Structures are given as structure tokens and as C-alpha cells.
Amino acid sequence: MRNTQPLIALAFLPVGLSAQAGQHGPLRMISQRADGSVISQNWSGYAVVGQESSVTAVAGSWIVPAATCSGAIEKNTGASFWVGIDGYTSATVEQIGTDADCSQGSPVYYAWYEFFPAAGVTITTMAVEPGDIMAASVTYDGTAFTATITDERTNDTFTISKSVPEAKRDSAEWIAEDNSTIFTDFGTVSFGQDATAVGATCEATVDASTRPIEAFPTHHAIEMVYSGVVLAVPSPLSTDGTSFSVGWH
Helix, strand or coil: CCCCCCEEECCCCCCCCCCCCCCCCCCCEEEEECCCCEEECCEEEEEEECCCCCEEEEEEEEECCCCECCCHHHCCEECEEEEEECCCCCCCEEEEEEEEEEECCEEEEEEEEEEECCCCEEECCCCCCCCCEEEEEEEECCCCEEEEEEECCCCEEEEEEECCCCCCCCEEEEEEECCCCCECECCEEEECHHHHCCCCCCEEEECCEEEEHHHCCCEEEEEEEECCEEEEEECCCCCCCCCEEEEEC
């Protein structure tokens, strides 16, 4: 059910931060409701927001959903599932995740990382399948960001580190993202330890305090809407504040 709270208009991204098909990017916010939930063109899930330079880690887990590629309109689609730092109110995103895409009518699954605005990179050493449990994190050590992802089915792990001097480190996210001209029908994707049995997810470290999503005073549910059409909606957080799902509409 859609939230019927009144909408409060907010600014879009600064000029120059435009979306491109097949590319990840910062939140494109449409509005914020009175209850704190957010309407976005490209993200759905949850975000925790802090002061600049306060975020040093985010961890998450999710179950890779199956892509539906049977219809003519679904031949070439994209959907990304990731955890990351930044991008909620800033121009960079340090993120790592998986995709469930359709290419010429066939499902395609893969892991990737991106230090936006640098281009995303496919992780070719991991063979991702629907139903796989993924555990991922992004951490900051004072100099560089380290992004790590593990496929619990195969026990394959990938890690990459990179310095992003312009990063503000003022948010952490757990997101399903529309990264294409057509959003993949993935059904439902489940995030957090209640679904995956992977501990210490979904958590963030802000001001040296590590807590689950709901324990932060400033956390936002994000619903995806494009041209007035609802594309994806997050569920409420679980009672322990760690887990949720995002449903494709």
C-alpha cells in the first residue's frame, strides 16, 4: 500500500548530475513526506543520514532475486542491489552490489562495484545466481574506501580499495536501483540478517557508533516513482531494525 502522507517538495540533484541508462548514480529525489519517507526516481530501500565525514562503514546482505525476462518489453532491462556510502545528498557513491538484468530476453546476473562518478566495473571472478546470499560492505579507513562482497553459496570474495577525495561520507544506504531505461521485474528482494542469516547486517557506523538501520535517529525509507508510476516500494523494517524487503511494482 502506498503511503498517503502529504508530500514536501525538495530540490533535485545539482546541475550536471544526470542519470544515464546502465549507470548507477546518486539519489534523484522527487520529494519527502511528512513522516520522513522519500520519493525517488531511481532508488528504493533505506538510507541513514549523518553529518559530513561521520560515516565510516556500511554492511548489508541480500538474496539475489530472479529476473523476469519473458515479455517483449522486458527483453533489455536492469536492476541493481547494493550497499554503499554517500549519494543521498552528495555527488559521489562508494558502492558494491549485484545486478539482475535482462539482455535480449535472457536473464543475466553479476556482481559489480562503482566509485561514482567513475564508471562501474563488473566483477568477473564471481558467478552470481538467483537465490544466492550476498554479503557486502564498504568501509573507510581515513584514506581510502574498501568495498567487499562475498557470495555465501560459492564463498567467493572480492575486495577493492580506492581513494575518493571528494566524498562527503554523510550517508549509508541499502538500495534497489533502476539503472536502465526499463526496470527489471525482480519480484521481491530481501535485505538483512532476518532473511539471509548473515549477522551484523544491515548496519552502519556513524560517529564511531555501529547500529542497525532503525536505531539511527535519521533514517529514511525510499520509494521509487517515475512519471507518477510506482516502480518499487520498501517494506517496514523488521522488529530488530535490521531487515526489510523491496517489492517491484
